Amino acid sequence: MSSPLDRLIHMQSEAKNKATESKLRFPVRIFVGNATCENAAGAVHVYNELVKIKEEQKLDELYIGRTGCSGRCDKEPIVQVMMDNRIPTKYFEMTPEKIRKVVEEHVINHHVITEWAL
Amino acid sequence: MKKDYKYAISVCAGSKCVHLNNELIDIILKEIQRQGLEDQVKVTKSACLGYCEEGPLLVIHPDNITYARVQKDDIAEILSEHIKNRRWVTRLLFHRDQIANSFFPQFGDVDFFGKQYRITLRNCGVIDPESIDDYLAYRGYEALAKVLTVFSPQQVIDEIKRSGLRGRGGGGFPTGVKWQSGHDAVGDVKYMICNADEGDPGAFMDRSAIEGDPNTVIEGMIIGGYAVGASKGIVYIRAEYPLAIKRLQIAIAQARERNLLGNNILGSEFSFDIDLRLGAGAFVCGEETALIASIEGKRGMPKPRPPFPTEKGLFDKPTVINNVETWANIPVIILDGAEHFASMGTEKSKGTKVFALAGAVRNTGLVEVQMGTTLREIIFDIGGGIRDDKAFKAVQTGGPSGGCLPSQYLDTPIDYNSLMAAGSIMGSGGMIVMDETTCMVDIAKFFLDFTQNESCGKCTPCREGTKRMLEILIRITEGAGQPDDIDKLLRLGTMIQKSSLCGLGKASPNPVLSTIKHFRHEYEAHIFDKKCPTKTCKSLLTYTILEDKCIGCGLCKKNCPVKCISGEKKYSHSINQADCIHCGVCFSTCKFEAIIRE
Ligand SMILES: Cc1cc2nc3c(=O)[nH]c(=O)nc-3n(C[C@H](O)[C@H](O)[C@H](O)COP(=O)(O)O)c2cc1C
Ligand code: SF4
Ligand code: SF4
Ligand code: SF4
Ligand code: FES
DSSP states (O other), X not given: OOOHHHHHHHHHHHHHHHHIIIIITSSEEEEEEOSHHHHHTTHHHHHHHHHHHHHHHTOTTEXXXXXXXXXXXXXXXXXXXXXXXXXXXXXXXXXXXXXXXXXXXXIITXXXXXXXXX | OOOOOSEEEEEEOSTTTHHHHHHHHHHHHHHHHHTTOTTTEEEEEEOOOSOGGXXXXXXXXXXXXXXXXXXXXXXXXXIIIIIISOXXXXXXXXXXXXXXXXXXXXXXXXXXXXXXXXXXXXXTTTSOTTOHHHXXXXXXXXXXXXHHHHOOHHHHHXXXXXXXXXXXXXXXXBHHHHHHHHHHSOXXXXXXXXXXXXXXXXXXXXXXXXXXXXXXXXXXXXXXXXXXXXXXXXXXXXXXXXXXXXXXXXXXXXXXXTTSSBSSGGGSXXXXXXXXXXXXXXXXXXXXXXXXXXXXXXXXXXOOSSSOTTTSOGGGSOEEEEEHHHHHHHHHHHHHOHHHHHTSBOSSOBSEEEEEEEESBSSOEEEEEETTOBHHIIIIIISOSBGGGOOEEEEEESGGGSEEEEGGGTTOBOOHHHHXXXXXXXXXXXXXXXXXXXXXXXXXXXXXXXXXXXXOSSSHIIIIIHHXXXXXXXXXXXXXXXXXXXXXXXXXXXXXXXXXXXXXXXXXXXXXXXXXXXXXXXXHHHHHSOOOTTSOOGGGOOEEEOTTTOOOOOXXXXXXXXXXXXXXXXXXXXXXXXXXXXXXXXXXXXXXXXXXXX
16 A cells, blocks of 8 residues: 555656646746736736737747736736746736747747836 | 856855854865856855754746755766756755745746745645646645554644644634644534635735645645544635636545545545535635535624534534644655744744735735745845835735734744734735835725724724724725824723624624724824825815916816816916815816816
8 A cells, every 4th residue: 555645656757747747848948927917907918919019920849828926016917937947037017918929039039028027 | 347147146145154164165166266257257155054064055036946965076977067057067956855945946937936936825826736747746635644544643643733834814823732622523424624714905815825736735625634633624725716616626626536535545545535515605705604604504693612613513413613724734744844944934933934925016916935034135135125116104904803013013024923013913925015105094094994894893902893993994085084083992902802792703803903003193193284284185185276377278177077267268276175075187178287186
């Protein structure tokens, strides 16, 4: 009989594999805040726009995910851009127009838009 | 010439580290040269970081990454990996085994997050709250599996007691002690309740915590159930939180699928399940006995204690009730150990506290800081100071049950006892910062109006007393204050504090009493001079037209709702003060700054 801890460790390693499979294998990962406050600030529109951009531009290396709120209420919507081997960047007060620019500059041209980053 | 450094490596030069670090600094400087980074990196020294046993410590700014036990041979790697390749040297990361604060590097945004320490919010804004896999991947449910495997229920309770955790719902009661009485109480059925009623105006800590990481609350409750011997958990959450409710439902369903809830959890003997109950949103229903009555389908009214819920709670069974944030701390205490938790904070208050920082600060938001952090650090470092360069006036903690503290209390360390001693309370985490334009009488009126509305009416002092106090405050702000009104407020307030049944009534005078204590002169200005020093209370303002500035355009006359302004076109106008209703319309319409307000 395996102990609860053994079972859990097994479950965790499956979860990690799943995470790697579904997220980490993408070289570019963008996370959009998704909470009552974020959504009130318009995060859903930003998310939808990202999905649209990914389709339009066939950005197969891009993963789009969601997270809760990290606490920066006055600066929402917050979008985190993670790319392999680079420090994660957080963009604040995102709009559908701005996220388009972030994808173009940051993801494609590897150029952080510092005025919009926290 | 000033160089435009991108990074600073700060080396601890405290007394314990310094003898090792002088040599280290030399090596760092040489290595910077060797790798050609001298235009990018500078080296600075810091004071003792308080982790001497982990030294030598290096902190790299602006990433705010700390490396511990750094040896000479590690320097080249840190510089090339961290600075050049922008990858953390995980092997040396400080606290790399802890789940508390584990995502710190990812938060970035040093101004806001630099002084925070995230235990309960560790995953918020990082993981996908609707995926139990995300939670599992970051050591989720490991604390539960650990206690089921190697801890007896009593050992869990002892661990929580040793951590010094106190209830985060406002009262600050020691959690381990509460669990012990639940454990010791005799009963065939026992209940665990999570209080997610969060009714303070402006508070949203619990909502964000659940929306960001529902699983940590659930895991905490299961561990509590195991410790106390309960098989049933209930989350009482307000119906106005649909997204938080949805995420809890998703998390519960996913946990059941994985056998983390239900019968024989993870193959053990222990069974536990959780249901939700939606609250209708009355503030008093957050009080534990009223909450229990509400779950039982009765009117949400407080009952006298004892008996305490741990002896006779829901359906008269032993019941342990804790706040959302209290529950969210449990998995971290189990995994990182009671000692780690107890190493943070002050003598009587351990760990961290989440605050919803709001009001006149530059950065508003949700912050989690170690107990013992000062109000000044929260407001001026994390909050970025007062917006629009105004002056700080007061900070309100504890919502309608708390008080306002003026600037001489800014260096008060956050802790249950010190806030109480200063005349406020920790409360559940509301923190409203006020600048020089806020009227303290008006604020007191706002909070009292709230509690007065929310009083359940069971006892007279609370029901009638708060009404009387509110009447007095209203008349003070309307210019009809009487000389003995301050004394009357003090007398009524003390009486209500002493003779109310529940915490709502007992604490309701606090906003008034604390503002009288610290801002008595403002009350006096309203009462005796009929002036509101911050020009907030409209009835106390007078509007006068300056003869020499008025060009007689007639705009004010046209807009005055009671037509009390007279004057011929192109000649100076005047206000008939007897009829003026102090609405301020003329003041904001005049384009020539000819009207003054005082
Ligand atoms: C009027 C009133 C409202 C309360 N509202 C809440 C609330 O919204 N959330 C909460 O956790 N505790 C609230 N409490 C405190 C609870 O009665 C209880 O002490 C708490 O849930 C216990 O959990 P803790 O020990 O983890 O803090 C309230 C108390 C009073 C008197
Ligand atoms: S103190 Fe107020 S809220 Fe509490 S039981 Fe009495 S009347 Fe009700
Ligand atoms: S609006 Fe100003 S300038 Fe015009 S009549 Fe009134 S006070 Fe005079
Ligand atoms: S304050 Fe209002 S009522 Fe009084 S004079 Fe101006 S516009 Fe008229
Ligand atoms: S002297 Fe360096 S951490 Fe204390």
